[in-house]
Amino acid sequence: MKLATTALAAGISALCLAPAAAQTRAPLSILRVIDADRYDPVRSTATSAAEVIFMLADTLVSLDFDMKTIKPLLATSWTVSPDGRTYTFDLRRDVKFCDGRPMTAEDVVYSFKRWIDPATRSPVAARAGFVKDIRAADDHTVVYELKEPSSDLLYQLTLSFASVVDKAAVEALGQNFGVQGFNATGPYCWASWTPRQELVMKRNPHYTWGPPIYRNPAPQIDQIVWKIVPEANTMMAAMQTRQADVTYYPPHIAIDTMKRVPGLNVQQQKNYIYDVFVGFKVNKPVVEDGTIRRAANMAVNKDAIAKAVYFGNGTPMHALLSPTVIDYDAKAASLMPAFDPAGAARLLDAEGWKPGPDGVRVKDGRRASFTLYGIRNDTGPRITEAMQADLRKVGIDMQIQLWDATVAWGKLATQEFDAFILSYPYVTATEALNLYFKSTQAPTPNRMNWKDAKTDALLDAASTANDPAARTEANAEAQRLLTQANVWIPLVTQQMWLVSGDRVEGARPHGLYGAGLYKGLDLSLKR
Amino acid sequence: MSETIALTPEAAPHADFAVARRPSLLRALLRDPLGAAALAVVLLVVLAALLAPWIAPGDPYGGDLANTLKAPGEAGLLGTDGQGRDMITRLLFGLRTTLGMGISAVVIGCGLGGLAGFAAAYYPAASGVVMRLMDVLLSFPAILFGLALTAIVGPGLRAVVIALSVATVPLMARVVRGAALVVLRQDYIEGARALGMSDARILTRYVLLNCLSPIFVFVTLRFGQVILLGATLSFIGLGAQPPTPELGAMAADGRNFLFFAPHVAVLPSLVIFVIVLAFNVLGDSLRDALDPRLRR
Numbered sequence: 001m002k003l004a005t006t007a008l009a010a011g012i013s014a015l016c017l018a019p020a021a022a023q024t025r026a027p028l029s030i031l032r033v034i035d036a037d038r039y040d041p042v043r044s045t046a047t048s049a050a051e052v053i054f055m056l057a058d059t060l061v062s063l064d065f066d067m068k069t070i071k072p073l074l075a076t077s078w079t080v081s082p083d084g085r086t087y088t089f090d091l092r093r094d095v096k097f098c099d100g101r102p103m104t105a106e107d108v109v110y111s112f113k114r115w116i117d118p119a120t121r122s123p124v125a126a127r128a129g130f131v132k133d134i135r136a137a138d139d140h141t142v143v144y145e146l147k148e149p150s151s152d153l154l155y156q157l158t159l160s161f162a163s164v165v166d167k168a169a170v171e172a173l174g175q176n177f178g179v180q181g182f183n184a185t186g187p188y189c190w191a192s193w194t195p196r197q198e199l200v201m202k203r204n205p206h207y208t209w210g211p212p213i214y215r216n217p218a219p220q221i222d223q224i225v226w227k228i229v230p231e232a233n234t235m236m237a238a239m240q241t242r243q244a245d246v247t248y249y250p251p252h253i254a255i256d257t258m259k260r261v262p263g264l265n266v267q268q269q270k271n272y273i274y275d276v277f278v279g280f281k282v283n284k285p286v287v288e289d290g291t292i293r294r295a296a297n298m299a300v301n302k303d304a305i306a307k308a309v310y311f312g313n314g315t316p317m318h319a320l321l322s323p324t325v326i327d328y329d330a331k332a333a334s335l336m337p338a339f340d341p342a343g344a345a346r347l348l349d350a351e352g353w354k355p356g357p358d359g360v361r362v363k364d365g366r367r368a369s370f371t372l373y374g375i376r377n378d379t380g381p382r383i384t385e386a387m388q389a390d391l392r393k394v395g396i397d398m399q400i401q402l403w404d405a406t407v408a409w410g411k412l413a414t415q416e417f418d419a420f421i422l423s424y425p426y427v428t429a430t431e432a433l434n435l436y437f438k439s440t441q442a443p444t445p446n447r448m449n450w451k452d453a454k455t456d457a458l459l460d461a462a463s464t465a466n467d468p469a470a471r472t473e474a475n476a477e478a479q480r481l482l483t484q485a486n487v488w489i490p491l492v493t494q495q496m497w498l499v500s501g502d503r504v505e506g507a508r509p510h511g512l513y514g515a516g517l518y519k520g521l522d523l524s525l526k527r
Numbered sequence: 528m529s530e531t532i533a534l535t536p537e538a539a540p541h542a543d544f545a546v547a548r549r550p551s552l553l554r555a556l557l558r559d560p561l562g563a564a565a566l567a568v569v570l571l572v573v574l575a576a577l578l579a580p581w582i583a584p585g586d587p588y589g590g591d592l593a594n595t596l597k598a599p600g601e602a603g604l605l606g607t608d609g610q611g612r613d614m615i616t617r618l619l620f621g622l623r624t625t626l627g628m629g630i631s632a633v634v635i636g637c638g639l640g641g642l643a644g645f646a647a648a649y650y651p652a653a654s655g656v657v658m659r660l661m662d663v664l665l666s667f668p669a670i671l672f673g674l675a676l677t678a679i680v681g682p683g684l685r686a687v688v689i690a691l692s693v694a695t696v697p698l699m700a701r702v703v704r705g706a707a708l709v710v711l712r713q714d715y716i717e718g719a720r721a722l723g724m725s726d727a728r729i730l731t732r733y734v735l736l737n738c739l740s741p742i743f744v745f746v747t748l749r750f751g752q753v754i755l756l757g758a759t760l761s762f763i764g765l766g767a768q769p770p771t772p773e774l775g776a777m778a779a780d781g782r783n784f785l786f787f788a789p790h791v792a793v794l795p796s797l798v799i800f801v802i803v804l805a806f807n808v809l810g811d812s813l814r815d816a817l818d819p820r821l822r823r
Contacts, residue, residue, distance in 0.1 A: 232783045253787050304592035308611070376764045378783055385610050385769045389590045400769045407678055 025525055027200070027223035028504070030517070031238060031247040033230050033378075034405060035196045040178030041163040042115045042122040047425065047514035049178075050160040052199060052226060054512070055520045057163035057184030060089050060108065060142070061154055062211035062519075063512050067271040067427055068326060070154045073211045074108070074164060074185070075142075084149030084466035085132075091140040096206040097166050098189035105136035111164045112144070124161045126441075127431075129153050129463075149466045152430040155326075159513055185209075187219040187519055199226040210521045220506070220524035232378060239264065239499055245525075246507060248498045248516030251378065252310045255497050263502035269509035269516070272496035273322045276314075276383065276423040278372065278489040279436075279448045284418045286370050291351040292396065293486035298337045298344035299394040300387050306492045309382045313497065317490035320483050327429035327462075327472050332479035337486070344394045353395070361395035369397035370418035373411055376402040383491065384421060413444045420447055423494060425514045429475040430462050437482060448487050455481060503527055555816035562812025568805035576623040585613035587620040588770045596788035608791050609780055610770075618798055621772035624684070625799070628766070628773070629754045631688045636695025636753075637746055643696065644703025645730055648711060658704065661697035669694035669756050670763075677765045684773075687766040691753050702745045706738040713737075740817040747813055751806030758799050774799050 036049035041057060044050075062073040075089035095103040112134045116125045129150030135143050146153070156162065169183035182190035187210060188201035203219045210217035227244065229235040232251035238244045240261055250258055250266075259266045280287040280296075287293060302316040319333030337343075353361040353368055361368040374380045384400045391398045398419070403411050412420055426432040435441065438459050439451035458478040465471035482488070498509035498516050503526050510518035517523070556562045575582070584603065590610030597607040605614035640661075647657040673690035680686050710716065711734060719729050758775030760766045767773030774795040781792030 233785045236786065251783060253784055257787075301592065308592035308595045308609075381769055381780065382609055386590065386592055388770055389588065389610065392588070401681060402764065402768070403682070404764060 025222065025527065027225045028221045028246065028523065028525060029244040030224060030226050031229045031235050031244045031249065032226060033228070033235070033249050035199075035228050038178045039182060039190075039193070039199075041111075041160050041165065042120055042124065043178070045123050050513045051515035051517070052201075053160040053163055053178075054186070054515045054518050055188045055201060055224070056182055056186040056190055057160070057165060058095070058186055058209075059159070059162045059164070060091075060157050062213060063155070063158040063427065064213045065269070065271065065508070065510055067273060067324065067511070070158065071211050071213055074103070074209070078154075084151075085146045087144040087146075087153065088137070089142040089144065091142065092209050093140060095185050095209055097185050098183050098204050098206075099166070099169075100206065101166070103164065103185050104139045105142045106139075107167065108142045108164050109134050109136050110167045112142075112162070114165075114170065115161060122161070124159075127156045127159065127161055129156070148464045151463055151465045151468070151471045152428055152434075155427050155431060158427075160515075187521055188224060191223070196228055198228065200224070201226075210519055214519065214521040215506075216522055219521060221520070224520065239501065242501050242503070245501045245504050246499065246517070248496055248509060248511075250497055250499050252313045255311070255313050258499050265500045265502070265504075265507065267498045267500075267507070267509050269496040269498065269511045271324055272494070272509070272511040273325055273427065274423055274425045274494045274496070274511070274514055275317060275322055276379070276421065276491045276494060277317075278387070278419055278421045278491065280370075280419050280487060281415070281417065281447065281449050282485075282487060283449045284370070284415075286366060286368060287418045289351075290486060291347060291353065292368060292370075293489075294337055295344040295348050295353075295394060296391060296396060297486050297489050298340045298347070299396065300390045300489055300491070301339050302491055303339065305383055305386050309379055309386065310492060310494070313495050314492040315495065317493055320479050320488060320490055321426075321429055321432055322493050325426065325429055325432070327475040329429075329476035329479045332476060332483045335480055335483045336490075341390070341394050348395060355395050359392070359395060360397045367397065368395060369399065371399040371401060371416075372419040372421060373408075373417040374400070374402045374421035375405055375408040375412075377405070380421060387489075412447060415443065415449075421491075425512075427512070429479065430459075430471065433475060433478050433482070434459050434463050437478070437487070450482075450485075450487050452481075452485075552816055556812055559812045559815065561808050562816070565805045565808035565812060568801060569809055572622060572802055572805070573626065575619055576626045579619035579623050583613075583616040583619045585616040587612065587616050587772050596784055596791065598788065599790050605794060606788070606790050608777070609784065609788075614790065614794055617772045617777060618774075618794060621774045621777050621795060622798065622802075624767055624771055624773040625754060625758060625775070625802070628684055628688055628691075628757045629750055632691035632695060632753045632757065633746060633750050635688065636692035637699045637742075637749070639692070640696040640699025641703050641742070644700040644705075645707055645734065647700065648704045648707035649726065649730060649734070654704075657700070661700045664693060664697040667694070670759060673760045673765050682765045682768060684767055684771070687757050687760045690760065691756055694756070695749060695753065698749065699745065702741055703738060706741045707734050710734050710737045744810055744814040744817065747806055748810035751803040751810065754799065754806070755803050 034048050036044055036046045038044050039049050039052055041053050058074050060073060060075040062071045064071050074091055074095060076092055078087055078089045080087050091105055097103060114120055115122055116128045116131050130147040132145040132147045137143050164185055166183035169181060170177045173181055187204055187207045189204050191200040191202045193199045201224045203222050208218045229238060235247060236251055236254045239247060258264050280293050282288055306314040306316040319336055321328050348361055353363045356362040372384060374384060380402050388398045388400060436445055437450055437455055438446060439456050442449050442451060455478060458474045462471050462474035465474060496509050496511045496516055498507055500507040505524045505526060506522035509516050512518055556566060590612045592611055594602055594607055594611040595609055599606040603613045603615060608614060608617060643657050643661060647654040669690055672693060673687060676690050677686045716733060719733060757766060761773045761775030762779040767776045777795035778792050784791050
């Protein structure tokens with residue numbers, strides 16, 4: 001009888017426990033709007049690739065939440081030679097790849113050489129600086145030798161392009177590395193990818209070496225699913241109904257509402273840098289005229305755009321670069337023309353651009369009309385229409401041609417257009433200016449075709465400066481020159497808002513290269 | 528010779544159609560309450576589109592960013608859009624663009640399709656080639672074709688009109704060929720041939736006029752479909768570019784505010800719905816009115 005009772009109790013217990021044992025904790029679900037073409041660190045410049053790669057792989061150094069301070073990651077320490085040409089990194093001894101193989105200096109050397117190898121054709125190879133040699137001094141020491149100093153190198157080494165990957169996996173998968181599989185030392189490991197639907201990653205069981213910017217250096221979540229939800233209303237509904245846990249792509253119009261939804265935690269990363277700007281192709285008719293560019297800069301109401309398009313969740317830009325960036329120059333900002341449509345009209349009048357019969361100004365038989373290309377996303381149409389209306393008021397006609405993201409990058413690499421609208425992430429002035437304004441960067445990303453010897457000299461001086469003060473001065477001078485030339489109309493600094501559900505603990509927005517969760521550490525699930 | 532020419536008009540059945548049927552067609556249409564209502568809506572929509580520059584209360588392009596997404600009644604009768612533009616004005620001008628796009632596509636598509644259909648029916652030797660070509664065109668979904676076209680010529684109304692015209696050609700060709708084959712079997716066609724009339728004259732004087740009933744019905748129904756397809760292409764960003772008001776593009780602009788300012792997406796969608804419904808009902812009524820058995 002006792003045996004029967006025990007057996008019955010055991011049976012009931014088993015029945016009761018069975019569902020509990022079978023019921024695993026649901027994965028952390030992260031919503032975003034667009035997928036990447038691939039997840040190979042050196043072959044994609046997309047934010048949508050970087051935000052995933054940061055979790056799958058590690059870099060030698062990391063960046064703190066202030067977007068300024070370099071912190072250790074795979075390298076515990078580093079030294080820079082007095083001439084600024086040689087960086088020596090001392091690596092951690094406990095790092096393992098997802099497949100359990102220990103990481104050595106040779107893996108770092110392989111990854112970096114792959115990044116700069118012309119055969120890789122990496123669109124971001126220039127970010128590595130003018131490399132002379134990268135070698136392993138021993139199993140845990142990497143020597144990074146440059147032909148000339150690179151003042152921005154450590155910041156560039158925080159980006160996903162400088163991720164350490166597994167040579168065996170790269171060679172086994174070839175062009176499909178980051179498409180069919182991935183192996184690196186990140187806190188999470190590649191599980192599967194269904195393009196334009198979801199990417200699944202699992203906890204790296206070996207990982208204990210997270211950067212010191214986090215409280216817990218080990219990942220706490222077993223599985224993460226990145227889901228693509230391009231439609232704003234669907235995303236908002238999914239967050240409100242707890243079908244998803246985290247997003248940092250909330251529709252701007254919904255941010256205030258989400259702040260009021262019980263159980264949703266909405267946080268802003270105040271140091272986030274991701275600017276929206278309009279660039280002019282300075283060698284194209286009409287916009288080659290500095291008067292037109294300056295008048296356009298004066299005619300566009302950036303405050304109104306930030307308020308109406310971003311519903312107050314965007315910061316109007318009154319300088320070439322974000323005020324939070326390293327080497328931001330306030331004097332250059334003071335040279336930026338203020339919003340003054342009447343002044344713009346007077347300027348155009350004075351320079352001979354007279355109103356034509358249809359209201360569009362004309363000079364020497366040329367109409368003040370130009371074509372702008374951009375990407376059709378949630379804000380592009382609204383920003384450009386608002387600009388178009390502002391410009392029409394001063395007699396400038398701006399034709400808008402927005403393209404689907406699938407063809408936009410190809411179109412933006414052509415010379416078909418006169419102006420373009422884009423947004424971009426950056427950390428330092430050196431990075432932003434060298435990326436867009438060096439003559440060697442034309443035709444893309446220097447889509448403005450800005451080829452100016454003085455700019456090149458200043459940017460070279462900034463990027464090769466061994467003295468921070470000299471770098472700051474060269475960057476400041478370049479900002480002043482470019483501001484006065486009105487090569488860009490800086491519009492808005494986008495804000496990063498991280499929305500997380502009540503199941504999530506430890507979420508904090510980061511935002512390096514647009515990656516809101518960066519390494520995904522400190523995150524845990526309550527249930 | 529002169530006697531022969533004098534005989535042909537009286538011998539032609541189209542004369543009976545042209546003189547006797549037209550008034551009765553309108554009467555038959557008006558006798559059907561749904562048809563009459565649809566006709567009234569179509570006339571109203573066309574009139575509103577034509578008179579848009581005079582009756583619109585505001586500037587379709589001039590926005591006011593301090594006054595965006597106002598609800599109906601809050602700013603203007605139907606509120607404002609995401610650029611602070613008056614919704615009534617945008618709808619009226621949007622109607623103009625949408626109808627213009629639909630008319631262009633239907634005229635081009637039906638014109639070319641009609642020619643192909645008549646040619647296939649009248650010249651049996653060409654029928655196989657022409658109709659296989661139409662089959663090829665039929666195999667392209669209009670939206671996919673529009674996507675491919677915009678990749679080449681760029682987004683805009685031109686691409687949409689071309690895509691919709693091409694999608695209309697094979698449908699029209701099939702309808703016309705079927706109707707023309709029936710007419711071409713009639714004795715009076717044999718008579719016309721025997722009298723030595725030219726192919727062009729037989730086609731225009733006899734075949735075309737006796738095929739008008741199915742053509743009218745097809746064109747009316749197709750117009751509704753074209754409006755819907757055009758709006759769809761604009762909705763996905765292939766059609767009208769900013770700041771041109773177009774109903775599909777306006778609905779697309781408003782979808783991001785669906786929870787907060789639903790009128791921006793709902794109003795243009797509602798107008799598309801009404802236009803398409805009106806043309807479909809009108810097409811059905813027209814078919815009934817042109818069918819002698821049903822008219823009796």
